[in-house]
Amino acid sequence: MGILVVNPQIVENICMSLKLKSLSRPYAVLLDEGDLGTVFTYLPLMDGEYEKLPLELRKYAYLLRKGKYCLIGYQPKIFEGARDGKVTSVSVTYNELSNIVALSYTLDTGETSFFVEHPLRRDKLLALAKKKKLPVKSMVKSSK
Numbered sequence: 001m002g003i004l005v006v007n008p009q010i011v012e013n014i015c016m017s018l019k020l021k022s023l024s025r026p027y028a029v030l031l032d033e034g035d036l037g038t039v040f041t042y043l044p045l046m047d048g049e050y051e052k053l054p055l056e057l058r059k060y061a062y063l064l065r066k067g068k069y070c071l072i073g074y075q076p077k078i079f080e081g082a083r084d085g086k087v088t089s090v091s092v093t094y095n096e097l098s099n100i101v102a103l104s105y106t107l108d109t110g111e112t113s114f115f116v117e118h119p120l121r122r123d124k125l126l127a128l129a130k131k132k133k134l135p136v137k138s139m140v141k142s143s144k
Contacts, residue, residue, distance in 0.1 A: 006071045018049055090134055095142075
């Protein structure tokens with residue numbers, strides 16, 4: 001199941017189910033640990049709020065870490081690099097089980113590689129490379 005971005009009507013329904021006047025709290029941003037690019041912007045749910053939500057509204061909550069949930073307010077539709085410039089090449093390293101262990105990209109502004117760690121951004125970067133027909137360097141890394 002993909003991530004569901006909330007709209008004002010969903011937020012209003014969540015407020016009513018939690019008996020809140022509004023969901024006025026600061027937005028937060030989940031950053032990729034690799035290149036510090038934006039994964040998504042979210043509204044945090046306070047302790048116990050997820051459990052109070054009816055089942056049909058729980059599907060809009062995203063699990064950040066054990067016991068911490070949020071509502072996604074914005075998610076980039078395409079891959080957005082953390083720095084200015086266009087992606088010119090992508091490098092992927094797989095393990096023996098065909099799982100990605102490292103994914104990086106280079107920009108037209110320099111030869112520095114930026115690593116992407118979050119799975120959502122990895123998928124978007126690979127989709128961008130396929131769509132734009134960018135050169136993709138693939139490697140397999142053995143654990144031996």
